[in-house]
Amino acid sequence: MAHDEINLTLNVWRQSALNRKGGYKQYKVRVNTHMSFLEMLDVLNEQLISSKDADGPVAFEHDCREGICGACSLVINGRPHGPMQGTTTCQLHMRHFKEGEVIYIEPYRAKAFPVMKDLVVDRSSFDRIIQSGGYISVNTGGTPDGNAIPVEKDQSETAMDAAACIGCGACVAACPNAAAMLFTSAKVSHLALLPQGQVESQTRVKRMVAQMDKEGFGLCSNVGACEAECPKEISIDNIARMNRNYFGAILSSND
Amino acid sequence: MKKFDANIPEGPLAEKWTRYRGTMPLVAPNNKRNIEVIVVGTGLAGASAAATLGELGYKVKAFCFHDSPRRAHSIAAQGGINAAKNYQNDGDSVYRLFYDTVKGGDYRSREANVHRLAEVSTDIIDQCAAQGVPFAREYGGTLANRSFGGVQVSRTFYARGQTGQQLLIGAYSALSRQISLGTVEMYNRHEMLDLVVADGKARGIIARNLISGKLERFAAHSVVLATGGYGNVYYLSTNAMASNVTASWTAHKRGAYFANPCYCQIHPTCIPVSGDYQSKLTLMSESLRNDGRVWVPKSMDDVKAIRTGAKKPKDLAEEDRDYYLERIYPAFGNLVPRDVASRAAKNVCDEDRGVGATGLAVYLDFAAAIVRYGKSSALSEGIANPSMEEIKKLGRAVVESKYGNLFEMYEKITGENPYYTPMRIYPAVHYTMGGLWVDYNLETSVPGLFAAGECNFSDHGANRLGASALMQGLADGYFVLPYTIGTFLSKEIRTPKISTDLPEFAAAEKNVGDRIKQLLSINGTRSVESFHRELGVKIMWEHCGMARNAEGLTKALGEIKKLRKKFWEEVYVPHTDKNGEEFNPELEKALRVADFMEMGELMIRDALNRNESCGGHFREESVEQDGEQKGEAKRNDKDYMYVAAWEFTGVDSEPILNKEDLTFNDIELKTRSYK
Numbered sequence: 001m002a003h004d005e006i007n008l009t010l011n012v013w014r015q016s017a018l019n020r021k022g023g024y025k026q027y028k029v030r031v032n033t034h035m036s037f038l039e040m041l042d043v044l045n046e047q048l049i050s051s052k053d054a055d056g057p058v059a060f061e062h063d064c065r066e067g068i069c070g071a072c073s074l075v076i077n078g079r080p081h082g083p084m085q086g087t088t089t090c091q092l093h094m095r096h097f098k099e100g101e102v103i104y105i106e107p108y109r110a111k112a113f114p115v116m117k118d119l120v121v122d123r124s125s126f127d128r129i130i131q132s133g134g135y136i137s138v139n140t141g142g143t144p145d146g147n148a149i150p151v152e153k154d155q156s157e158t159a160m161d162a163a164a165c166i167g168c169g170a171c172v173a174a175c176p177n178a179a180a181m182l183f184t185s186a187k188v189s190h191l192a193l194l195p196q197g198q199v200e201s202q203t204r205v206k207r208m209v210a211q212m213d214k215e216g217f218g219l220c221s222n223v224g225a226c227e228a229e230c231p232k233e234i235s236i237d238n239i240a241r242m243n244r245n246y247f248g249a250i251l252s253s254n255d
Numbered sequence: 256m257k258k259f260d261a262n263i264p265e266g267p268l269a270e271k272w273t274r275y276r277g278t279m280p281l282v283a284p285n286n287k288r289n290i291e292v293i294v295v296g297t298g299l300a301g302a303s304a305a306a307t308l309g310e311l312g313y314k315v316k317a318f319c320f321h322d323s324p325r326r327a328h329s330i331a332a333q334g335g336i337n338a339a340k341n342y343q344n345d346g347d348s349v350y351r352l353f354y355d356t357v358k359g360g361d362y363r364s365r366e367a368n369v370h371r372l373a374e375v376s377t378d379i380i381d382q383c384a385a386q387g388v389p390f391a392r393e394y395g396g397t398l399a400n401r402s403f404g405g406v407q408v409s410r411t412f413y414a415r416g417q418t419g420q421q422l423l424i425g426a427y428s429a430l431s432r433q434i435s436l437g438t439v440e441m442y443n444r445h446e447m448l449d450l451v452v453a454d455g456k457a458r459g460i461i462a463r464n465l466i467s468g469k470l471e472r473f474a475a476h477s478v479v480l481a482t483g484g485y486g487n488v489y490y491l492s493t494n495a496m497a498s499n500v501t502a503s504w505t506a507h508k509r510g511a512y513f514a515n516p517c518y519c520q521i522h523p524t525c526i527p528v529s530g531d532y533q534s535k536l537t538l539m540s541e542s543l544r545n546d547g548r549v550w551v552p553k554s555m556d557d558v559k560a561i562r563t564g565a566k567k568p569k570d571l572a573e574e575d576r577d578y579y580l581e582r583i584y585p586a587f588g589n590l591v592p593r594d595v596a597s598r599a600a601k602n603v604c605d606e607d608r609g610v611g612a613t614g615l616a617v618y619l620d621f622a623a624a625i626v627r628y629g630k631s632s633a634l635s636e637g638i639a640n641p642s643m644e645e646i647k648k649l650g651r652a653v654v655e656s657k658y659g660n661l662f663e664m665y666e667k668i669t670g671e672n673p674y675y676t677p678m679r680i681y682p683a684v685h686y687t688m689g690g691l692w693v694d695y696n697l698e699t700s701v702p703g704l705f706a707a708g709e710c711n712f713s714d715h716g717a718n719r720l721g722a723s724a725l726m727q728g729l730a731d732g733y734f735v736l737p738y739t740i741g742t743f744l745s746k747e748i749r750t751p752k753i754s755t756d757l758p759e760f761a762a763a764e765k766n767v768g769d770r771i772k773q774l775l776s777i778n779g780t781r782s783v784e785s786f787h788r789e790l791g792v793k794i795m796w797e798h799c800g801m802a803r804n805a806e807g808l809t810k811a812l813g814e815i816k817k818l819r820k821k822f823w824e825e826v827y828v829p830h831t832d833k834n835g836e837e838f839n840p841e842l843e844k845a846l847r848v849a850d851f852m853e854m855g856e857l858m859i860r861d862a863l864n865r866n867e868s869c870g871g872h873f874r875e876e877s878v879e880q881d882g883e884q885k886g887e888a889k890r891n892d893k894d895y896m897y898v899a900a901w902e903f904t905g906v907d908s909e910p911i912l913n914k915e916d917l918t919f920n921d922i923e924l925k926t927r928s929y930k
Contacts, residue, residue: 017837017838031532032530032532034529034530034532034670035530035532036534036668039532039533039534042532042534042784043532046782046784046785048829049782049784049827049829049841050780050782052827052829053829056829056830056831056841057829057840057841059838059840061322062496063321063326063328063495063496063497064326064328064330064331064495064496065495065496065534065535065537066331066537066538066664067664067667068330068331068417068419068420069321069326069328069330069331069495070323070325071321071322071326084667086663087667091664091667091668092667093667093668093670095670116466116838117838120838122322123322124322124323124443126323127323127324127325127431127443130427130428130431131431131432131434131435132435133435134428134431135386135428135429135431135432136386136387136428137432138382138385138386138429139307139310140303140306140307140310140382140429140733140734140737141378141382141733141734143378143381143382143384143385144381144385145381146340146380146381146383146384146390146398146412147342147397147398149384150392150395150396150397151392151396152392153392153393153394153396156389156390156391156392157389159387159389160389160414160421163389163414163421163424164415164417164420166420167323167325190387190389191387194387194389196384196385196386196387197387
């Protein structure tokens with residue numbers, strides 16, 4: 001198979017550490033179109049290492065490179081995870097880019113996701129939202145037989161659609177208000193749609209929404225960019241479901 | 256004092272665990288509050304162990320090197336998790352799961368541990384369902400199952416092609432709950448770089464804060480490692496980029512025996528290597544072999560025509576295709592275990608019948624399944640006399656509902672659409688059955704140091720069956736370790752809080768600090784990546800990969816020593832702080848690769864020592880010479896029915912081999928045949 005090579009100009013955000021001033025640096029790379037976007041960055045880093053570049057290699061987050069761990073991020077030409085629908089950066093391949101193209105690569109921008117270095121941001125706010133209530137309170141052991149609670153197939157599928165969220169934060173990066181509604185609502189929906197999650201669904205949604213606000217995420221104004229940029233195509237219906245759930249919980253609340 | 260006794264409880268096999276659990280020493284709740292446990296790793300084994308220990312009342316500190324515990328590589332497991340529920344009424348039982356696992360592991364696992372695994376498998380499904388894991392369901396609302404390789408029942412539970420992710424989210428949410436309750440303190444972005452042993456017991460770790468780059472000391476009464484496997488020794492594998500052996504390896508250097516390091520699983524269905532730039536390989540779930548048929552062309556003319564593109568796979572008539580798994584192994588067909596399927600693929604490629612530009616690929620074809628499902632759909636939807644196009648359309652919809660995300664992933668990576676042309680696949684390193692030696696309590700040879708999940712050696716013998724890694728990780732973490740750790744901790748209730756001021760902590764911290772300074776001071780010319788690639792591709796895969804022989808292994812032993820020397824002379828690790836006190840992903844990688852360089856040597860030594868073929872370990876010198884099994888792997892029970900537990904004596908000196916003899920009282924030793 002003939003491997004096509006293309007030349008690219010990259011404008012990459014470089015920032016030495018948290019709260020330091022950052023800026024774009026320009027680099028030229030020649031890459032194979034069968035590479036993934038991250039393998040293209042590997043090529044750039046190999047160049048920067050062999051030339052002992054003063055800024056060192058570009059730091060970016062990645063791990064599974066199979067589109068499931070949610071570690072990779074990046075805003076590529078203004079779009080979280082780049083131009084392809086339903087695709088994480090690690091699954092984006094260079095065959096979708098043209099010879100001579102100029103590419104801008106920057107980190108997610110959100111108050112709740114501070115930039116740690118170059119393209120790496122801190123997303124621990126997501127962990128704290130889950131810690132505030134994103135679970136079903138059962139201890140290990142003593143649970144009923146797996147088939148004791150039947151779950152309607154369609155309902156289970158809808159819960160699975162929501163549970164497919166990989167926690168990458170693209171929804172926040174895509175949102176003009178940097179809201180975390182799609183992430184939070186996906187988790188709320190996943191559990192609220194299942195009979196096992198019904199028991200504490202009201203406390204859960206109240207606590208998770210409160211934590212989301214506390215972390216400094218913005219408000220939702222129904223732009224819908226989160227759904228459009230989500231690499232797992234999580235539906236914005238989840239936000240509507242969470243809102244219903246939330247108002248129901250507030251209205252029936254005794255506290 | 257080293258412990259090297261398997262500590263298998265007395266009694267009949269099926270009652271050992273229940274009896275033992277009912278009589279083992281416990282730690283009272285008021286004492287648990289004062290006992291600290293460190294858990295390293297937050298994949299399925301680590302997250303479930305940390306959560307459960309927290310629920311029990313221990314003071315837990317959990318560590319992961321990711322930015323969030325949810326990103327551990329358990330997340331990438333696709334196909335499913337086994338459990339002996341017998342929901343399908345197809346004859347499954349605890350004994351059958353035990354039997355399949357021991358046989359699948361080629362009789363190189365410890366009988367009592369495997370039986371316990373099969374017993375607790377059913378509790379795992381109940382636990383996960385209660386946590387809200389969205390398992391696939393039937394229309395009646397009950398849990399659905401599918402089949403995996405090496406078994407003749409349907410016992411695999413799944414959540415689309417994302418089972419690992421969903422189970423990990425379950426364990427992570429249980430862990431998150433304990434974090435919010437204050438029983439678990441979570442340390443993200445911390446990588447364990449040394450184990451602290453004081454008075455002969457594991458009492459803490461040295462971890463590097465990956466953001467500040469500073470070394471930090473953490474003390475506890477006991478340490479649990481749940482740090483995964485070492486498949487990344489091979490550079491190209493289905494492991495995540497950062498998966499590494501460092502935690503287990505430092506424990507090994509501090510006295511923990513390493514068992515069966517040569518047992519590596521090479522998974523038959525991965526997307527083939529396409530070029531030198533490739534950073535990792537991607538698995539296509541074993542579940543695809545439920546419906547996909549594996550083949551290569553029969554004639555060399557067709558092979559050539561396909562490689563040049565003159566013919567497309569669909570141009571070949573049925574009779575011109577060699578469905579070699581169905582031909583050689585009629586009883587199991589495309590669902591033979593992984594090691595068997597991988598070797599068969601290697602054999603047809605060695606015969607030069609492989610497809611694709613490199614000739615290192617075989618087809619996994621869904622055309623027959625699409626037609627079969629299409630016909631069934633047409634029938635159930637009442638479509639009379641459907642055309643072949645209609646049938647295929649309906650069939651593709653069924654296949655999409657089963658494997659949609661896998662097909663999508665394949666298309667993203669290769670640019671080819673597997674609904675219309677067969678997938679090209681080739682074996683790749685996937686999982687390591689070897690790991691830290693543990694006794695029945697999952698305690699290593701260092702008292703107080705426990706190992707759970709892939710990082711121990713205990714349950715899979717020389718080959719792991721599909722959908723059993725998730726089962727073992729969660730069995731260890733939810734249902735085994737939280738009990739068995741009590742056997743050690745019950746003796747520690749009078750031990751006060753361990754201080755990080757002990758001289759052993761200072762010594763371990765200095766050891767790590769010196770290693771970091773040395774790496775940074777080399778200032779050579781070659782990147783860490785280039786060394787890793789050379790180690791993995793040129794040495795390990797070439798000589799200690801799918802087929803091994805004494806000559807190649809001996810050669811590899813020399814080469815790896817030379818490469819290691821070169822690494823410490825020529826590597827260049829970019830930095831601005833000479834002590835490494837900064838966020839520096841290249842330094843993280845350098846520390847991991849430095850350990851792979853040492854680990855690789857142990858794997859080669861173990862492979863050289865084991866002059867038999869068993870499971871994933873295939874020695875070309877040990878092959879059946881005649882009869883029905885001619886050409887298949889030949890096990891040697893007389894000389895090698897033992898666990899090889901290696902003891903560290905120094906980086907450049909030979910390790911000591913300790914042997915734990917394996918006995919099989921409840922299962923008959925047979926030649927593993929899938930024909």
